Amino acid sequence: MNQQKKLLIIDDDPDFVEGIKSILDAANYSVDVAYNPKDGLNALQTMNYDMLLLDIMMGRGAEGIMIARKMRKDAKLRELPVLIITGIREQMAFLFPGEPVHPRFVEVDELVEKPVEPQFLLDKVSALLQAAEARKGKAG
């Protein structure tokens, strides 16, 4: 149980990534980063992770959703916990001022909005990892 957990961040914003990566590093997680959806998907398919932290607006548009949808159809990736961290309300505020993020656009474990408080982030990550462990335990 004390084995170090491996996390992947897919996010195109270098400053934001730098911030959350340092928080997660300090909490003794092993953190990989992909800065575009293509590299991100490639990492998911070639490496083994315990959890994914995923941005939405990247590359050509809302490519984070493409990744989340693809994972749900992939036997290997289906069970991987996904935490979406997005600034979409800010990014698309010109289109939908004051509107909430669409609640049911894709089946993911959790969605939080940027900016994220460090402790809140750590609590979410640890809760999702524990829930995934519990699911695995039940299945096994």
Added chain:
Amino acid sequence: MKKFAYFPGCSLEKMALSYHKSTIESARKLGVEFEELDDWNCCGATAYFHVDELLAYTLCARNLALAEKTNLDMVAPCAACYKNSYFTNDALKKDPDLAEHINFALEEDNLHFTGKVTVKHLLEVFAQDVGVDEIKAKTTRPLEGLRVAAYYGCQVLRPRKDHEDVEQPHFFEDIMSAAGAEPIDFPEKLLCCSGSLIITNRHAALSMVRNLLQSAAQRGAAVIATACPMCQVNLECYQKQVNQEFGTDFNMPVLYFTQLLGLALGITPKRLRIGSELVLPTPAFSRVRRTPATP
């Protein structure tokens, strides 16, 4: 009879209604039938297309999926609608992951994209599917002596690279010649009309329009023929503003090529909606040796 799925686009509903009417009329004379797509939507034009590429692909894929339901190839008279539809078709065919995602969105309207239609611009349909020989054969009132600047603009040709010739095309001139007109040498034929800069950067836009009008006028064109509603509106409706800004006195008629073609095919000016221009083309027709009936 040749038949195509027809995507008119937003401009042709009103601002470029004359393009729509003259397209349908000329096509019918040449034995081509256009079936309008049921419930088509905006192509995204240039203002937003690619700012969010996934959205842009979705908008265009809906029209392509509507065309697929007709089992016909698709034709668009508007250069922007054509360019956006053509490249969406191309991108989705090359990238199955992208197509899968866009199809997930299309499910909401019970549609599905497979990539089975070919997308053509109206000029291509007249130049290739109909052909200049056929146009020549059906021309009953040749536009003899009418000096035309055949103006391609941008998006009929670009950014496609597999086109006949991206730098020196002549199929537009060929169509005008087949209609009996005299296409002039117009080196600016591929330059931009300024597109949506007419709204977002008026000064730059008017300067670009002036450049085109000046060349056409100096080279003795009686009329500029266009194949795009944006080009037509920028060159024609903003002539007054150009004259105001630069102290010029342009009075250059700008017609859709289908209006000129229609006249040559013997269609009445009224059916081609000649007369809805801000710069009336009547004086230009006085130079035609066999004058078509004036509006």
Added chain:
Amino acid sequence: MASKPTFSDEIANLLHASHGNPIKICMQCGTCAGTCPSAPFMDHTPRRLIAMINANMKEEVLASNTYWYCASCYHCTVRCPCEIDIAGLMYALKRYSMWKGQFKEGLIGPVFSETFVKTIFRSGRSYEPILATTYLFTFGLQDFITEAQTATTMMLKGRLPLLPPRIKRLKNFRRMIGRVIPVGGLE
């Protein structure tokens, strides 16, 4: 994994699915600058802007009017000997600056893009009279009068719609968009 991306890497990441070559291979030949019909009105030519991106001059690039003055004529894209999709790059910069809400003040381009796409969301079609609201306020009196005269003449000639058009299956259409841009308020 990767080290912290530079600004030029960020732009490359935005263009990861583009059809052209990476802008890092630009050899600064200036064909784009010589071809661009809008270049005389830009604060930096496309060639210069690419050099600035490759030099990671982020603030200067974002503050530039260059990408908002691109008319999407694609002449640079088809002529670039390095086969860089320069027009695609201009769109990517628009996207980047809009997502960050960071662009030069006083430009009509961003407002126009927003109004345009909002109009499509509302109705599935574009509608010229609404688009006019994005620029009329920037005009002086004389220009405003000329513009109003042009609009009136076009209206009289039956070339301007009085009512916004609307597609039939608008509900489906909006739900469709909700699947590619997951923000509420579309249904």
